[in-house]
Amino acid sequence: MHQDMKYVLLTEEQIREKVSEFAKRLTEEYAGKDPIFVGVLKGVVMFFADVVKEINIPCQIDFMWISSYAGTESATMQVRKDVSANIEGRHVVILEDIFDTGNSLEFTYHHLLSKRPASLKICTLLDKPERRNPAVTVKPDYVGFTIPNEFVVGYGLDYQEHYRNLPYVGVLKPEVYEK
Ligand code: IMP
Numbered sequence: 001m002h003q004d005m006k007y008v009l010l011t012e013e014q015i016r017e018k019v020s021e022f023a024k025r026l027t028e029e030y031a032g033k034d035p036i037f038v039g040v041l042k043g044v045v046m047f048f049a050d051v052v053k054e055i056n057i058p059c060q061i062d063f064m065w066i067s068s069y070a071g072t073e074s075a076t077m078q079v080r081k082d083v084s085a086n087i088e089g090r091h092v093v094i095l096e097d098i099f100d101t102g103n104s105l106e107f108t109y110h111h112l113l114s115k116r117p118a119s120l121k122i123c124t125l126l127d128k129p130e131r132r133n134p135a136v137t138v139k140p141d142y143v144g145f146t147i148p149n150e151f152v153v154g155y156g157l158d159y160q161e162h163y164r165n166l167p168y169v170g171v172l173k174p175e176v177y178e179k
């Protein structure tokens with residue numbers, strides 16, 4: 001375990017099992033639909049790669065990059081990089097690392113919906129319901145793990161752009177935030 005970690009919340013093994021479960025469900029549900037899996041950068045990279053590697057049907061992948069204005073946690077988001085594909089009439093699945101306040105997914109969902117896909121679903125690895133903004137109306141169709149109200153890092157998730165490379169999800173020691 002990394003020295004900055006207080007504890008591991010989700011082990012590589014737990015994540016691997018969940019990823020396989022998602023891939024199996026998506027493979028079944030989207031057979032014959034040539035879906036597009038859209039990853040929201042950067043937090044989703046590990047989850048995204050692991051899931052799509054196990055999908056056994058023809059499909060495409062694409063990415064979006066969004067951020068909140070001025071690096072705040074405000075509900076106002078902007079598109080830094082849009083999807084490259086024309087998704088009109090296509091079956092689209094958004095993959096996300098975490099559904100926290102929900103502001104990001106609320107924005108991403110409506111942004112993609114305005115491009116008139118045939119269907120649009122959301123698959124998130126983590127859900128932290130205690131932090132939800134009550135104004136958020138979207139709901140993920142697939143949730144991996146519901147987690148307590150703790151800031152987590154690893155498996156794509158960062159604290160100040162670090163720890164994304166760790167293969168598990170964990171909680172940092174409090175002193176790390178004091179540095
Ligand atoms: P939102 O609050 O649901 O809009 O989530 C916004 C983004 O904040 C997520 O996509 C993550 O990249 C990041 N985020 C939210 N909670 C955590 C966390 O516990 N650790 C690391 N990043 C987080």
Ligand code: MG
Nearest residue numbers: 041042043097
């Ligand atoms: Mg993110």
